[in-house]
Amino acid sequence: MDDMDKHLLTFLLLFGAGVAAELQLEPLNQAVLLGSNVSFTATVTGPWMIMTWDVEKLLVLTINRDTGALPSAPRYQAQNVSTNVRSAWEFSIVNVSHNDNGPIVCTIQGPTGARTANLSVQERGTVDIVTGNLTVKHGKEAEFRCEASDWFPRPEVSWLLDGVEANASLYNTTSQAQGTLTSVLRVQAVRDTAVQCRANVSAATVSRSVYLVVVPDWTVLIAVVVSFGGAALLVLLIIGIIFCCRWKKEKGETASVDSGLSPSIHETSAHGSTEVYALQFTKHRHATIV
Numbered sequence: 329m330d331d332m333d334k335h336l337l338t339f340l341l342l343f344g345a346g347v348a349a350e351l352q353l354e355p356l357n358q359a360v361l362l363g364s365n366v367s368f369t370a371t372v373t374g375p376w377m378i379m380t381w382d383v384e385k386l387l388v389l390t391i392n393r394d395t396g397a398l399p400s401a402p403r404y405q406a407q408n409v410s411t412n413v414r415s416a417w418e419f420s421i422v423n424v425s426h427n428d429n430g431p432i433v434c435t436i437q438g439p440t441g442a443r444t445a446n447l448s449v450q451e452r453g454t455v456d457i458v459t460g461n462l463t464v465k466h467g468k469e470a471e472f473r474c475e476a477s478d479w480f481p482r483p484e485v486s487w488l489l490d491g492v493e494a495n496a497s498l499y500n501t502t503s504q505a506q507g508t509l510t511s512v513l514r515v516q517a518v519r520d521t522a523v524q525c526r527a528n529v530s531a532a533t534v535s536r537s538v539y540l541v542v543v544p545d546w547t548v549l550i551a552v553v554v555s556f557g558g559a560a561l562l563v564l565l566i567i568g569i570i571f572c573c574r575w576k577k578e579k580g581e582t583a584s585v586d587s588g589l590s591p592s593i594h595e596t597s598a599h600g601s602t603e604v605y606a607l608q609f610t611k612h613r614h615a616t617i618v
């Protein structure tokens with residue numbers, strides 16, 4: 329009896345005794361890009377003899393524990409990654425296609441059964457912000473348009489403002505002809521901002537960036553300046569009127585005082601002239617008598 333027969337006999341004895349192996353498959357979910365390579369690892373604890381791999385319900389590879397993988401299509405490969413404490417095989421698919429998309433099933437013959445993983449084959453498309461950089465007046469609305477094309481499956485499109493994800497209420501995404509997605513972002517122009525459009529699927533993310541440049545709205549600025557200038561002129565006018573009224577009032581009071589003093593001065597002057605005349609007459613009379 330050769331070694332192969334001994335191993336088969338041992339397996340049959342263990343199977344008959346109800347000793348089952350334990351099978352673990354990793355990862356259970358894998359997303360890769362079209363044309364890349366992908367691997368799954370099956371770890372077996374306990375006795376086993378034959379392992380099979382099915383892709384989309386099609387048997388593509390068979391592994392014998394002792395002799396290794398049986399011949400198969402070059403795209404499907406197996407590598408023994410066992411250690412002293414566990415038996416493990418790595419199953420790989422080279423240059424994956426959409427035909428590989430779906431369940432990947434590893435089966436151990438016997439009571440152990442099978443484990444299933446899921447493979448998602450995706451395509452990375454393009455992203456373009458067709459509006460480019462925008463220069464907008466302060467306070468006005470800026471509109472950016474992003475197009476995501478040639479993706480599979482449909483990507484999730486989002487926007488970032490200065491590296492922070494924008495609120496979903498600021499943009500709307502719709503499907504166009506030939507599977508192109510168009511997303512329109514509307515934001516208020518408050519400050520210069522880096523605007524980024526991002527499209528992603530599980531296996532890939534692509535983003536593009538443009539800039540929003542905000543310039544002053546001179547119409548508003550002029551209106552503000554005119555408003556402040558008009559207010560300043562009004563204040564100056566009121567102050568001028570107040571000073572003018574005060575000046576007129578003070579001038580009127582001074583004129584009243586001057587008119588009140590003039591009769592007294594006139595009277596004094598008149599009396600002074602009379603006294604002088606009387607004095608002169610007395611002197612002349614005295615001289616005549618002598």
